[in-house]
Amino acid sequence: MxxxxxxxxxxxxxxxxxxxxxxxxxxxxxxxxxxxxxxxxxxxxxxxxxxxxxxxxxxxxxxxxxxxxxxxxxxxxxxxxxxxxxxxxxxxxxxxxAHPIELLPHAAEAVAELARDHRVILITKGDLLDQERKLAQSGLGDLFHAVEIVSDKTARAYETIFSRHGDGACRALMVGNSLKSDVIPVLDAGGWGAHVPHGLTWALEHAEAPAHHPRFLTLSDLSELADKVELIKATHNI
Known part of the structure; x- marks a missing residue:
């Protein structure tokens, strides 16, 4: 399987x-x-x-x-x-x-743990030079199998990225703090979306949670991610 x-x-x-x-x-x-x-x-x-x-x-x-x-x-x-x-x-x-990077709790541990058995991809939007700078300062760069800096996060963008670097959106999970950018588009692409709420969210990133979608999950923080992934794999093997 x-x-x-x-x-x-x-x-x-x-x-x-x-x-x-x-x-x-x-x-x-x-x-x-x-x-x-x-x-x-x-x-x-x-x-x-x-x-x-x-x-x-x-x-x-x-x-x-x-x-x-x-x-x-x-x-x-x-x-x-x-x-x-x-x-x-x-x-x-x-x-x-020029502001120094401040990693959020459990970020490094979550990426490292998932990278052992999965392809892990950084998918971010924004200014190319600034995002490259932040990734370099974060110390996480070597953990990612690929990095994609996109102009916007859409269902089509996720389909393309997960086909290029993985087995398609249907076998991918996207983790992020924005329902509008990190969760809803990947669900529309046929993947899984994990919402990790942050205390501050830009007004233009607000969206309603797709609470009843079968591939939507919410985490209190990144320390829960690995266990959630294993649970999904245990109950949805094909």
Whole structure:
């Protein structure tokens, strides 16, 4: 009998290491710099709107976020934002790109344990250079059989990745903190989706949990992952 799951995909940001917390800190800095022009809630709404409309132009990641902050600053000040504020926003973006990696609990152990008997793939979206930097600093790079940095996570993307590096989406499980990006698309592709909630989630990544889907599971943290995979394989051998 062949095991149902042969390949494990791992998301990176806020699954293996901290990410959203740094965006929130920078957003707080942004609202502080523009406090004389608009209320905090209004600035948050305008920034989120800019991020949403800019995704198709800049993609995901720090660079797009920085450009969206600058754009929003120009808009809410009616082009009167001081150059010094723009310079601070650019500096804040650079600081985010240089921030040391902070692994989340059980991340290294989970990847190492699953890598012994499965193909493990890092599947992340965002800026190529930044994601490569974070992976290199994480110390996890040698554990992965493949790394895929994609512009977006769709059912088609998962089908392609798991066919290229595994036995197809039907024999793959994707692990991540985002229901919208890490779980729902891989379920649509015929695979398994494991949700590992993070305390902070970007507003554009919110989605309803597919609670009744037979291939959906939720973990309290990554320490549960290996046991869950073994349970799935024990009960779904073909």
């Amino acid at each position: 062949a095991p149902m799951i042969t390949t494990i995909g791992f998301d990176a940001d806020d699954t293996l290491w901290q990410n959203e917390a740094f965006f929130r800190l920078t957003q707080d800095r942004f609202t502080s710099l523009l406090a004389d022009y608009a209320e905090t809630s209004h600035l948050h709404d305008r920034l989120l709107a800019a991020e949403r409309r800019n995704l198709g132009h800049y993609g995901f990641g720090v660079k797009g976020f920085t450009l969206s902050m600058i754009e929003t600053a120009i808009e809410v000040t009616e082009a009167r934002v001081p150059a010094s504020v723009i310079a601070e926003l650019i500096a804040a973006g650079r600081e985010m790109l």
